[in-house]
Amino acid sequence: MDDISIILQILFWGLYAGCIYILLATGLNLIFGVMKVVNFAHGEFLMVGAYITFTVFLFTGLNPYVILLLSMLALVGIGAIVERLCFRPILGTGKLNEIFLSIGLIYIFQNGAAMIWGDAWQSVKSPYDGITVPVGPLSVPLDYIIIIVVTALILCGLYLFLKKTTIGMQMRATSQNRKGAMLVGINVERIDVISFGLGCALAAAAGTLWVVSGQVFNPYMGAIPAVKAFAIIILGGLGSIPGAIIGGLLMGLAENGAAFLLGGIWKDAISFIVLIVVLVIRPTGLFGGKEG
Amino acid sequence: MKYSVLIIAALLIAAACIAGCAQQPSSTQESSAALQDAIKIGVIASLTGPASNVGTNMWQSAQIAADKINAAGGVTLKDGTTRQVRLIVGDDESTQAGGQKAATKLITDDKVDILVGGYSSAVTSAYQQIIAEYKVPYIVTGASSPIITHRTDIDTSYVFHHCPTTDTYGEYTTTFIDEVVRAAVNKKLGAASDRPFRLAVLYQDTAFGKGVQTAVGNTITKKNLNIELVSLQSFKMGESDFRTQLTAIKAAKPDAVYIAAFPNEGAPAIVQARRDIGLNTIFLNVENNDNSQFYKDLGQYGEYAIIESRFSPYIAPAGAVAAAQDDFKQAYYKKFGTYPDMMGASTYEGVFIATEGIKSAGTTDKTAVREALTTLKMPQVIEAMKDSTISFSSDFRESSFDLWMEQLHMDAAAGETRPKIIWPDNLKTTEFVLPSWYEAGSSA
Numbered sequence: 205m206d207d208i209s210i211i212l213q214i215l216f217w218g219l220y221a222g223c224i225y226i227l228l229a230t231g232l233n234l235i236f237g238v239m240k241v242v243n244f245a246h247g248e249f250l251m252v253g254a255y256i257t258f259t260v261f262l263f264t265g266l267n268p269y270v271i272l273l274l275s276m277l278a279l280v281g282i283g284a285i286v287e288r289l290c291f292r293p294i295l296g297t298g299k300l301n302e303i304f305l306s307i308g309l310i311y312i313f314q315n316g317a318a319m320i321w322g323d324a325w326q327s328v329k330s331p332y333d334g335i336t337v338p339v340g341p342l343s344v345p346l347d348y349i350i351i352i353v354v355t356a357l358i359l360c361g362l363y364l365f366l367k368k369t370t371i372g373m374q375m376r377a378t379s380q381n382r383k384g385a386m387l388v389g390i391n392v393e394r395i396d397v398i399s400f401g402l403g404c405a406l407a408a409a410a411g412t413l414w415v416v417s418g419q420v421f422n423p424y425m426g427a428i429p430a431v432k433a434f435a436i437i438i439l440g441g442l443g444s445i446p447g448a449i450i451g452g453l454l455m456g457l458a459e460n461g462a463a464f465l466l467g468g469i470w471k472d473a474i475s476f477i478v479l480i481v482v483l484v485i486r487p488t489g490l491f492g493g494k495e496g
Numbered sequence: 497m498k499y500s501v502l503i504i505a506a507l508l509i510a511a512a513c514i515a516g517c518a519q520q521p522s523s524t525q526e527s528s529a530a531l532q533d534a535i536k537i538g539v540i541a542s543l544t545g546p547a548s549n550v551g552t553n554m555w556q557s558a559q560i561a562a563d564k565i566n567a568a569g570g571v572t573l574k575d576g577t578t579r580q581v582r583l584i585v586g587d588d589e590s591t592q593a594g595g596q597k598a599a600t601k602l603i604t605d606d607k608v609d610i611l612v613g614g615y616s617s618a619v620t621s622a623y624q625q626i627i628a629e630y631k632v633p634y635i636v637t638g639a640s641s642p643i644i645t646h647r648t649d650i651d652t653s654y655v656f657h658h659c660p661t662t663d664t665y666g667e668y669t670t671t672f673i674d675e676v677v678r679a680a681v682n683k684k685l686g687a688a689s690d691r692p693f694r695l696a697v698l699y700q701d702t703a704f705g706k707g708v709q710t711a712v713g714n715t716i717t718k719k720n721l722n723i724e725l726v727s728l729q730s731f732k733m734g735e736s737d738f739r740t741q742l743t744a745i746k747a748a749k750p751d752a753v754y755i756a757a758f759p760n761e762g763a764p765a766i767v768q769a770r771r772d773i774g775l776n777t778i779f780l781n782v783e784n785n786d787n788s789q790f791y792k793d794l795g796q797y798g799e800y801a802i803i804e805s806r807f808s809p810y811i812a813p814a815g816a817v818a819a820a821q822d823d824f825k826q827a828y829y830k831k832f833g834t835y836p837d838m839m840g841a842s843t844y845e846g847v848f849i850a851t852e853g854i855k856s857a858g859t860t861d862k863t864a865v866r867e868a869l870t871t872l873k874m875p876q877v878i879e880a881m882k883d884s885t886i887s888f889s890s891d892f893r894e895s896s897f898d899l900w901m902e903q904l905h906m907d908a909a910a911g912e913t914r915p916k917i918i919w920p921d922n923l924k925t926t927e928f929v930l931p932s933w934y935e936a937g938s939s940a
Contacts, residue, residue: 210743210744210747213743214740214743217737217739217740217743218740220739221737318544323543323544323548323549323552324548324549324552324789325549325759325760325789325793327763327764327767327793329795333771334771336774343774344772345771345772348772418764418767418768418771418772419736419737419764420736420760420763420764420793421736422546422548422760424544424545424546425736428734460739460740463731463740463741464740464741464743464744467701467729467730468701468729468730468731468732468735468738468740468741469701469730469731469732471731471732471735471740472732
């Protein structure tokens with residue numbers, strides 16, 4: 205393995221890690237952009253997505269990439285319920301309420317999952333396990349190529365949804381000016397439910413891809429990715445979807461670069477070092493506006 | 497609006513209830529009247545968090561031991577009374593703060609007579625101050641860093657170490673590499689016997705992982721071994737993505753990789769190394785990985801990996817402890833539907849050691865029990881001990897185990913790998929195999 209191959213390999217792992225972060229952070233930013241709520245339990249939706257994939261795979265043996273769609277659909281429903289029962293009643297009552305509510309949700313989801321699935325580490329074997337494809341000088345597992353392609357497709361789909369559909373345009377309008385959106389007749393509560401559901405579905409997609417990539421998971425897996433997702437959306441700019449994408453990618457690359465150059469213990473720390481550096485230079489984040 | 501607030505409140509209350517149910521599955525083993533006057537043994541285990549798999553195994557194994565002791569009549573004290581054993585679990589949540597909370601609760605609220613358990617050296621060392629302050633005898637059965645009893649910043653005289661330390665098994669594994677793996681690699685390469693062996697270490701960045709890494713280095717120096725440490729890569733506890741560190745290791749061209757990790761880390765590390773990185777080498781694992789979940793998670797990628805061991809869920813060394821191990825495994829399987837692991841085995845023994853200490857002291861007085869444990873000499877229980885006896889060294893209160901090395905072979909019926917003992921000569925059932933796909937670090 206020559207030096208160029210090693211660097212390319214590390215960049216590739218960074219790109220893969222970035223895909224998971226992008227999906228998680230984009231979902232979180234979608235919710236924040238529209239509702240302006242802080243949901244620390246977002247990582248738990250990734251965990252639930254992982255377990256739904258695991259369970260459906262266990263009972264049906266379906267291709268996990270097909271289960272991704274089921275997992276996303278299920279999380280749209282779960283997200284809508286959580287929004288309706290938990291976040292809507294406290295919307296606008298203060299950030300402290302949102303924070304404590306989301307901490308409560310973390311416990312509900314973690315312990316609920318532990319009761320249903322137990323808290324042992326689990327893993328799922330992809331049907332493409334062991335298949336590698338040449339990418340330049342590298343030979344990389346097919347699963348990672350699929351993960352990158354699936355992430356790109358989901359983001360393209362999200363872009364088209366936000367740009368071309370009426371609901372997407374209403375979401376953008378609500379995100380830009382909630383009162384203005386209400387004045388022109390947009391049902392913002394309906395938009396809230398859709399945004400929350402969609403954000404959770406993106407987290408579910410991240411969970412499924414996490415599982416398919418061969419990483420182990422348990423009910424407590426969502427905590428660290430959620431914290432990183434918050435770092436990413438602050439880094440990219442609160443409410444900015446392009447910011448979440450660039451931020452996620454940057455974080456994935458920075459983490460893997462740091463693990464290679466400085467050692468594995470710097471993997472998590474580097475996320476926050478990058479965040480601090482960016483905020484010092486540009487307090488609103490990379491793509492943040494005045495309100496960011 | 498009021499209705500919604502009620503729903504939120506109900507959800508939060510449900511969260512608290514569920515948290516209680518899931519995180520503390522059983523705060524006490526039993527609570528019948530017969531156990532009201534029982535000897536209280538606190539078991540500190542990781543029931544939640546990254547180490548929950550091993551922690552649950554420890555707690556369940558302790559229950560099997562208590563059942564057996566109680567079924568045999570309990571423990572007779574100096575005053576002639578016979579008392580049952582009652583276990584109380586404390587969940588350290590796989591965190592230092594959780595460990596401090598669990599130890600404090602067991603000592604001050606539950607007022608346990610003695611403590612058993614402790615997994616993860618980082619977690620265990622974090623609450624040792626509490627043990628020292630309250631002077632409660634503690635038989636540590638999972639945390640393997642020698643600092644547990646070697647540290648001098650606090651009083652460790654009430655702590656007894658019943659599991660091999662990282663110094664012990666780090667040296668044992670390094671010696672095995674030098675004597676067995678090196679010879680096989682040289683033979684495959686047709687290399688001269690003085691070819692330096694290229695070893696990489698992937699270790700958890702905690703007292704445990706650093707302890708293993710230090711032990712490897714010290715052994716190489718002490719025994720003047722011709723082993724070159726070509727890559728030292730660390731990761732944080734609970735990590736699940738090792739690809740970058742493994743890429744760095746592959747670039748260093750190792751002949752073998754020694755992994756100092758927990759089972760939930762070691763298994764994905766090997767899978768990612770073989771499947772994603774194409775690191776086709778021999779992986780050596782620390783004993784705590786001899787756990788049924790580890791075999792399951794490894795799948796076919798575990799084939800020909802090596803584990804340093806003293807108790808396996810799937811095999812037992814021929815000899816005096818084989819039948820006792822089988823009894824324990826069957827009792828465990830009957831009660832929990834799975835097989836116990838190594839940390840479970842030492843915790844099972846820890847409960848026997850605790851009761852033997854109390855029996856020898858004839859009282860539950862903590863100072864007297866500590867004295868009794870210091871001079872304890874009891875027959876080995878289910879694991880093979882040096883001189884077939886459990887006793888603690890006079891300097892650091894450490895017991896001495898007979899260890900072995902096992903290699904994993906694919907078992908078509910199980911669909912997973914299963915271990916076979918390959919070292920030392922008096923225990924081995926088969927020879928070490930260098931697989932056909934093995935790639936040495938360098939050709940000469």
